[in-house]
Amino acid sequence: MSFIEVKNVTKKFDDTTVLEDISLNIEEGEVLGILGKSGSGKSVLLNMLRGIMDYAPDEGDIIFNVAYCPEFDYIDAPSKVGETYKDGYKFEAKEINLYKCSKKEFAAVKRRISIMLQRTFALYEEETVLQNIMRAFENQRDEDNINKAIKLLKMTKMEHRITHIARDLSGGEKQRIVLARQLAKNPMLFLADEPTGTLDPKTAQLIHDALLDGVKEKHITMVINSHWPEVIQDLSDRVIWLDEGKIKDEGTPEDIVPEFVKEIPQVIKHEEVEIGEPIIKMEDLKKYYFSVSRGVVKSVDGVTLTINEGEIASIVGLSGAGKTTLSKLIAGLIEPSEGDIEVRIGDDWVDMSKKGLANRGRATKHIGLLHQDFSLYPYKTILGNLTDGINLDLPPEFAKMKSIHVLTAVGFTEEEAASLLEKYPDQMSGGEKHRVAIAQVLIKEPTIVILDEPTGTMDPITRRQVTESILNAREELDQTFVIISHDMDFVLECCDTAALMRDGKLLDHGKPEKIVEELTSQERTKMLKNAEY
Structure with a gap:
């Protein structure tokens, strides 16, 4: 019997199917990699496993087969069945259908799940690095917690920042503290959603190493999604490839990753462009x-x-x-x-x-500028973000036409662009939001376009599409680009x-x-x- 069973799961948002008839089993101690381009459904599946009610399946079941100690309302991985938890009380086998169980069981499962989210640094900004880690031990009273905290900081290569205030850390350092905090919770299931998506290669390697030491080597079950093939290759025991909400393929990293890489498009050779005066x-x-x-x-x-x-x-x-x-x-x-x-x-x-x-x-x-820490208006549709969100007063039909044109310029097909207009930012993947933010700059038709770290959260396929969009915009609109990277x-x-x-x-x-x-x-x-x- 598998630790987690995903059975015939389908999920829709506003009549758009984002996961369709997904079935898979996750074994205890396994690292499952989820590979796919932006918008393929990776983050939706991860949030569903996390127990977020907004991501509850419309059809199908998420079943956890666990060890349960009812006297203390404590859950652990299934290998603990029959073992003594405390005070002589033992774990017993229990099947919990996550979105169809009691509130008590639902909460017990969620307490044993940790997650790292992309671009989210859930830290106590005014507290030190050590204080942030110690807060994760609040439900684990142990005299040795301080030593555990220091060990986690060493594992994430952050012991040199132990007394620093969290707000003063860089993005990569904050990500490592988030990882240490999540590991301090002693999870039975660890979820990682694009944990290295915005990091430089060296910091990303530190996160990889910490995930290997703190999760994989300790046989904690982990599900990690990424659009970067090398991340999946390094960390996974088994890989599923999601494409448009369906499992396209499944197997070992050695089998699946090379096939995914083949679908990354090459940059089209463009004609030499005559560079003008200063x-x-x-x-x-x-x-x-x-x-x-x-x-x-x-x-x-x-x-x-x-x-x-x-x-x-x-x-x-x-x-x-x-x-x-x-x-x-x-x-x-x-x-x-x-x-x-x-x-x-x-x-x-x-x-x-x-x-x-x-x-x-x-x-x-x-001059158009896209900041590294861009944000879209959460309560406006994509059409609103592209037009009235930046004070472009256009007739409705012309606004739609121009929005579709600029969305296709950043790599969406015309059909995808048209379907995006009435969506809200929280219904999109990180890579899709990033492309919309670039479109928000381009729609004003600036003479000079400044892009600050434009590839920060992009998968290889989207990155190639954005390269194409910049080259096309230069040719078609006579724009000059300044790229900070x-x-x-x-x-x-x-x-x-x-x-x-x-x-x-x-x-x-x-x-x-x-x-x-x-x-x-x-x-x-x-x-x-x-x-x-």
Whole structure:
């Protein structure tokens, strides 16, 4: 008898089927990988296993075969049946149909499930790293909890941050603390929803290693979904491939992953585009901040750079290099401390260091910016997000036509785009939301488009679609792109030039292939996956 049985499960949202007749068994101690592109139903299945009522099956059953100690209302994995829990009371075998059981049984199962969610850092922001871990032990009174917490921090390579306040951690560090907290709960089932989707390669490897040590090596049952084949390859014992809500294939990682990779499209060769005259000019540009703890912080320190019209330019470097600050200077969101920055609008050069409608206000309406931490309006439909959400006053039919056009530009088919218009953001996958956010920038038809880490949550298939959309937009709309990224593989695939930043300074500028040669070993490890380089 399997630990978890998924029997003929179907789930719909607003008459759209997101899972269709799914059946599978999960064995105790097994790591099941769920592979699929964005929107295939991976996260829906994971939330269903987690016991989220909004994801309850419309048809079918989720059955847990567990060891149950009724005297203490405590549940464990089925191998514990017959063993003594405490005070001489033993575990007995029990079948629990998760969405058709009593509230008491439902709560008992949910207490023994931990989950890591993509882009969600559920931490106590004002408490230290150690305090965050200790809170996870609140229902496990044990004098040795402090040592367990320190051991978990060592396993996630976070012992050097033990006294730091959670809000001061980077995104990758927060993700590792979330992992340590979830493991501290001593789960019988561990769910991981795109645990490395927004991380650089080095931090992602730390998460992989921690999942191997803290979950797989301890024989905790784990279900992990990812659109990255290498994640599934590294961690899974068995893989199911979801496609449009159905199980397309099932088997070992060695059998399934190569077949999935074959479906990742290659970038279509585009004609050479003639690059125009300069459109952005920076000369000895500086942006300094003052911090009580760190003194003067030189975020941008003497950058001289020219970007030409029609170019897909990139600004690359590790976190803290000054990339995002430079993009805000280009967009006119902040003023430089010193130096010059100008943007050409038509035949006129606009000084972006000067305030007012006659100065940088004249240029900002021609510049589109997608922030790394983008968000969509949760209570507006996708049509609303694309039009009235950004103050585009268009006749209804024209608004729909333009929205469909821009959604197809970021990789949706016309049929998919039309079906998305009346949906809300929480009905979409992370990758789909990211593409809609890019469409929200493109629909305003800006002359200059700035994208901050545009590939952060994207699966390989969506990433190729976004590469295509950027190349197409450049050709069809004569747009100039400035891409901020630590994803050097994407830059090599998409960009004409790359500017390498380190500690606020511009180190080198040229073809992406040339810049790869200038990367330090640390930068290569964190920014580059392609073995050819």
